[in-house]
Amino acid sequence: MIEVLYFAWVRERIGVPRERIETEAATVMDLINELKLREERYAWAFDDLTSLRVAVDQELSGFDAALAGVREIAFFPPMTGG
Template sequence: MKVLYFAWLRERIGTGSEEVETNASTVAELVAELTSREDRYAAAFADMSAVRVAVDQTMTDIDASLTGAGEVAFFPPMTGG
């Protein structure tokens, strides 16, 4: 599965994208797998209220299913300006 990271998430994790082999069935399970890998993931996902997620380019929530998904993107909330 392709996982994309944007803005400060990309900075904390150290990459903008990666291919991840996962058994996760939901976004929450994917986040749990990633955070258990290394401290940089744990730091990036420490406050999930500050993280938005899209599955296959459709905005969704942390409990969304990953069944059949090819891409997950994580990014901070958008702000106007």
């Protein structure tokens, strides 16, 4: 089981802040593709990956990051600020 966290507009589009997912996905991208097939709201949330960032076990990662042994994945928009 992996705890998946959604922040900002990702959470708004999917409709939940977090969920526990049972998955056989090998990478973050595999998980995204799995989620997109679930329902339209996931497909909408993950439609444009250029405006999405991911953290794996609280470390900023890429979509090719392996999921073996991972406990938590967070999806969020790029951070801005000053």
